[in-house]
Amino acid sequence: MDDVKTTKLLIQKLRDNGWSKLKTDVLSFCAKHGVKTPDFASKFYPADFEEQEREILRCQLRHYEHDILVHPKFQNLTTISELCQQLAATGKNDDYHLIDRLIRLVLTLPVSTATTERAFSAMKLVKTRLRNKMDDGFLRDCLVTYIEKEIAVGISTDAIIDEFDEAPRRVDFN
Structure with a gap:
């Protein structure tokens, strides 16, 4: 923001x-x-x-x-x-x-303004009263996923889990 x-x-x-x-x-x-x-x-x-x-x-x-x-x-x-x-x-x-x-x-110009307007509309939906305290990074991540639905639909849940599991973590989730 x-x-x-x-x-x-x-x-x-x-x-x-x-x-x-x-x-x-x-x-x-x-x-x-x-x-x-x-x-x-x-x-x-x-x-x-x-x-x-x-x-x-x-x-x-x-x-x-x-x-x-x-x-x-x-x-x-x-x-x-x-x-x-x-x-x-x-x-x-x-x-x-x-x-x-x-x-x-x-x-x-028409594409850029449409994208900006879509982002503000999405922000109203994503950042609700219950989610009002989320930080900018998490809000940005949520908005990208929401705005770029066409791309996000092509990513499987298993691929996300595998990517998350392969990343180095301080705590092992197994």
């Missing part, structure tokens, strides 16, 4: 001190060139770009505008996913690494 708390504080700090300028630059670039952009609702958070990275991103966007938009391999792309794949295939993701990161954030 401490990790979640500090992550929320860092994201809020980014929102308060500089994300708006970067977002404005990216949105104006996209509008100028007819690129569809997702709705940046207030519940979505950007990745942590440092001030120096934001300046480099502005420079990369200027080069990108004159390079990628006229490059023949990028002419018939219709989705952001295709753009990301073509950047990797041509090696341009190294030249425009911050743009590549921004594109990947847009592609993974």
Whole structure:
């Protein structure tokens, strides 16, 4: 829970001190060139770009505008996913690494927010009034098992017992 708390504080700090300028630059670039952009609702958070990275991103966007938009391999792309794949295939993701990161954030944002929301919902179910005094490590272990049910279903009880039995213990359970 401490990790979640500090992550929320860092994201809020980014929102308060500089994300708006970067977002404005990216949105104006996209509008100028007819690129569809997702709705940046207030519940979505950007990745942590440092001030120096934001300046480099502005420079990369200027080069990108004159390079990628006229490059023949990028002419018939219709989705952001295709753009990301073509950047990797041509090696341009190294030249425009911050743009590549921004594109990947847009592609993974729905998944990351869904996972976070699922984790908080699971926490409400796992950490009940009767279990209120469990420490963070045990809570984290319970939540991982609960959230990743699809993976946990594939693990047999016998495999868990065998793994537990093979681990070195201070006391022998036999």
